[in-house]
Amino acid sequence: MRTSLVLFLLVPLPIFGQAMTDLPLAPSQAPSTLQLSALHPISAEEQNSSIQAQQLPLLDPTNPIVLITRSQAETLALKNNPRITASNLLALADGQVTRQTRSNELPQAYGQITAEKAEDDSRIGAGSLTDSHLFTHAGVGGTFSQLLTDFGHTRSLVATNQLQQKAQDKTTIATQQDVLMATDAAFYRLLNAQSLLQVAKATVAARSETQKLTSALTKSALKSDLDLNIASADVSQSQLLQLDAENAVASASAVLAAVLAASPDTVYTAVEDSVSAPPPPPAPGSSAALNVEAQKQRPDLQSLQLNAQAYQKFARAQQLQHLPTITAIATGGITPVAPDNIFMPKWYAAGGVNLSIPFFTGFRIDAQAEEARLRQKATEKQAQELSNTIARDVRVAVLNAQTAFRRIAVADQFRSQAAQALALAQTRYKLGLSSIVELSQAQLQSTQASVTAVNARYDYFLALRSLDYARGELAP
Secondary structure, three states, X not given: OOOHHHHHOOOOOHHHHHHHHHOOOOOXXXXXXXXXXXXXXXXXXHHHHHHHHHHXXXXXXXXXXXXXXXHHHHHHHHHHOHHHHHHHHHHHHHHHHHHHHHHHHOOEEEEEEEEEOOOOOEEOOOOOOOOOEEOOEEEEEEXXXXXEEOOOHHHHHHHHHHHHHHHHHHHHHHHHHHHHHHHHHHHHHHHHHXXXXXXXXXXXXXXXXXXXXXXXXHHOOOOOHHHHHHHHHHHHHHHHHHHHHHXXXXXXXXXXXXXXXXXXXXEEEEEOOOOOOOOOOOOOOOHHHHHHHHHHHOHHHHHHHHHHHHHHHHHHHXXXXXXXXXXXXXXXXXXXXXXXXXXXXXXXXXXXXXXXXXXXXXXXXXXXXXXXXXXXHHHHHHHHHHHHHHHHHHHHHHHHHHHHHHHHHHHHHHHHHHHHHHHHHHHHHHOOOOOHHHHHHHHHHHHHXXXXXXXXXXXXXXXXXXXXXXHOOOOO
């Protein structure tokens, strides 16, 4: 939330201000910049084009301005952000994987139509270890099969897929919270930049008034040209501050548009949901209780834990492949086209039970089970690391919220004191009791105090949202 605008707040040394009052008036000669411009003259057309380029707005004025609150921004982000849509689609895809696995427990029925032209009464001589007779014929039939039992292998696979689906659902919630956090950060960045722009405009107006006053006093021989130069330099400095503030507003609007998946040319103006006082931070010593809550609520941690359970089920499913598989099979059909006295009768039907026992699979089953167990252990370690990270994030978020809340009062006090000092400095300067350096320093300090107060307010709001994110309870 910090901005580079404060880089311009360079406070002059008091000793320098004292030395300036003892210097004689500068001779009325052209400054060095004018001498350099005389060596390299600038044409009137170039000067006009430069002025026009400086006056061009950063944003296209034809683009409509969209007023948006934080709650509206969060609602749009949840609706339009492609990351959330992709995560929802992956969750739906995992649900289809569960259906695919469960289909192995349901009956399987297939129909066949076969027409064959063969050298009648010839035999297959190679492949499949068969010497069946071949006859020209055509027939229609079907096959029905039903898994009787595989001793829990398919059931364990279904449980694995269900856990993976639940893990993806938690990942979807975690993605939503990530997008909400990014939306809040972009919103408060825009709100902060807008407030800083107001501070910059007020600074430009105040220093311009000081410049006009100093110019009038200089013409009356009550102030020196040095005072006027310093006042003009202060105006230029404040204008640079305003330019940076305008750029910050335009950049923050573009970031918010990207999070909301809106057109990059959309110009947003952030509006606070309410003007009520901010809520208090969590009480000191509440980090432990909040951490316990976060360990239960964080969806990304729950996703890893569910994935670890899924690998545990999958390891058991792979190990159960050593057991037999028993399947009931039935087939039937009719052969209307066939040589005489070969397909007798013209219809056929049969049924039976098939027992399949894997005696040796080249250690494939053991390798698959061991792979699943290793992935389970790796996922458990990842969950442990994330748990430690959550505990750290909650602790840091609580400290940040408490510190940011205290900064609001101190920053407001700083701003009030700086405003009083500026008022006194302006009075002293108008009465001729102080130099322009004292007034310039007071103006600079007042601007710095206003910037600090703005940053403190929105830093606290963002700190509260960061704490909700660390706890796993970030919601619109």
